[in-house]
Amino acid sequence: MQRRVAVPMGVLAVVLMGSTPIMSSRSRVAAQTRAAASAAPAFQADPFWPKPLPNHWILGSVTGVAVDARDHVWIVHRGLDSLNTRTESGLSTTPPTAEDCCLPAPPVLEFDPAGNLVSHWGGPGQGYDWPATPGGIAIDAKGNVWIAAAGWPEPPAPRGGGAGRAGRTGGAAGGAGGAGAAPAPPPPPARPADAHVLKFSPTGQFLQQLGKPGLTESNASKTSFNRPANLEFDAAANEIYIADGYGNRRVVVVDATTGAYKRHWGAYGAAPEDTAPAAYDPAAPAAKQFRAVTCVTLAKDGMVYVCDRGSNRIQVFDKTGKFVKEASVAKATLSNGSVWDITLSIDPQQRYLFVADGQEHQVLIVDRASLQTIGTIGTGGRIPGRFNAVGSVAMDSKGNLYTGETFEGKRVQKFTPGR
């Protein structure tokens, strides 16, 4: 606690950077003006959470963050497949090129509220298909851990190639250090597209797999998915909501115990189509279909919030899939889009949505009733409180916000409420 007392003013400066007048972006200043008027909640980054990992472990691209009933924070990351063995994980090669550092941490990590690593597991095993690339993570009422398999059928796109949330693998790191640079590692062998979700016990014992890699079927499938990006547990109905995904254009609901298919829907509650909409154009009419469905988040009042990332929009439904409303967020955003993941505030009314915008490298604070953006947290950068491709958000029972950064962010950060 002592260290937190020592730093808050500085941390505040970091978090509120987006509001300072020297920012040239007119949109951000405007957002902060609204924030002042509507008193959006304030947060401080905690630069010393989590505690350092043991064994010279480092994180790859973080694709999912969730909080369990004990306020433990679970993350899933891509591990070695997102690390550069030449520059980043020199202990991963045979023979190793480094003496001391670094190795990828296991893909699933559990931290206690103090930031201590309390369990770690994951990776290929008997009886299931570990994702080519993991997506989001969710914890159900029994503490079981659900992981979406969001990986790509083709070799990952090059850096900056709009590979989406799944991002790039390590390649040559752009010639820094230059001469004598080893050639880029060969691309990984082609694998079938991930088309499944996995369920494990809290200790990492395999329990169930829904869907099978390569069997993507269609948007009408009741047995398979197509690169599902994320998932959410509904305790009231014992159901799992699946954001399906990078390949499909729908939300799918299954029974959390049996895995049995229950229902699905597309944008506006309509049947999802297999034909992808044209590339996003801010000037064009809103697409009738989802582009990339990267989150599905439930509010206590039964509203279902869906990230249509590629369309820069949030669509809201009831639990049966009946369309309620929608809102554009940062409408001019191109490339991956602005709405990557959503979590809700802990007040009884859940007045706020926290939206990870990994294209803009910030978390948006959105008024849930109006769906208007009323504030922002962070901006681009690698120092505490800033982001590189923030793609995951989760909130604990105390109102602490946790973020996961994918691509080259490769961090989990904690933001505590208050100024």
Next chain:
Amino acid sequence: MKKLLIGATFLTAIVGLNLTAGALERQAQNTLVEAPRFEVDPMWPKPMPNGWLLAETIGVGIDARDHVWIVHRSDKLSADEAGAAQNPPTASCCRPAPPVLEFDTDGTLLRSWGGPGQGYDWPISNHGIFVDHKGIVWIGGNGGSNGGKGDGQILKFTQDGKFVAQYGSAQQTQQAASNDTTHFGRVAKIFVDPRANEAYVADGYLNKRVAVIDADTGAFKRYWGAYGNKPDDTNMGAYDPDAPLIQQFRSPVHCADLSVDNLVYVCDRPNNRIQVFTREGKFVKEQQIAKRTGGDGSIWDVAFSKDPQQKYLFVADGKNERIYVLVRETLEVLTNFGDGGRQPGQFFAVHSIVTDSKGNIYTTETYEGRRLQKFVYKGIGKVPRTQGVVWPGK
């Protein structure tokens, strides 16, 4: 009888030692040593304006006012990092900061400049920054591809970014020429000796030498290779930790810094060694660190402690992600701090290191590290041999 008992006890002790050799080794590792202590300041520097980001941050220098100067490769941001700089923009944030940035002691960004301009050749890939006793900012460059054209020049600017001089020509054909006295071979770092007004050039990524030039005219004065040998550009192949040490540097020669007692400390990076010379290039001694390190090697940059004798030498190891603290006189490694990762006090390719007049350390990270970090000097104290991250209160 008594003798026998003593013998038996001794035998037991020996067996016990053998059984617990690993534990003893670990204990030795954790023995506390007296060394300069540091704590990372996670809030330094302050956020930059304009949505500016750092890319590969490839050099750090300090001026007479303890302002921190860095150089980074602003063209290395990915499209999704620098969304505002794309055409059309993909986001309202962010964009590359100019290549040369000056921070005051509070970490506030002051001046910013750099990039191509009239009368000089900005490096294909800038590398290393030094602010000399006259306030001049020196920049090297290690760009180029084998067989193509590359950086053979050093640049000098005023602190406002006004071009002063260029030594060596740009667009050199990429062939090592370590005995050439007209241009350089992809320079990693420059260090100016205020007493003799000479610049020591770590030359470099193509050449395998230290070159010394007149700091005002750029005139070549002398140069040398490993052990003070005449440099030889023969390809010696990859470093092998089990082979005898070679008689030449392996590119890149990554630093050449002069101490107060006129010794030149040279980073022979892929050979995992520091070689020490007189100012004239007479070999004095050497030390390997983390000798089994492959790839980029372990000796990336050095800096001196700020006591009058410069008792300690700090060595950045961007491969094993830590800073070594050495006794300069003996080159004994006392302790190290840091580890891999993206949090404060952790590193991804810690590339450059410098100390200010208060003894604080500043580091920059290349590749995807892309940070400038400050480690506050906390005086001499007891620390373990391996410290891990140096967080406040830890």
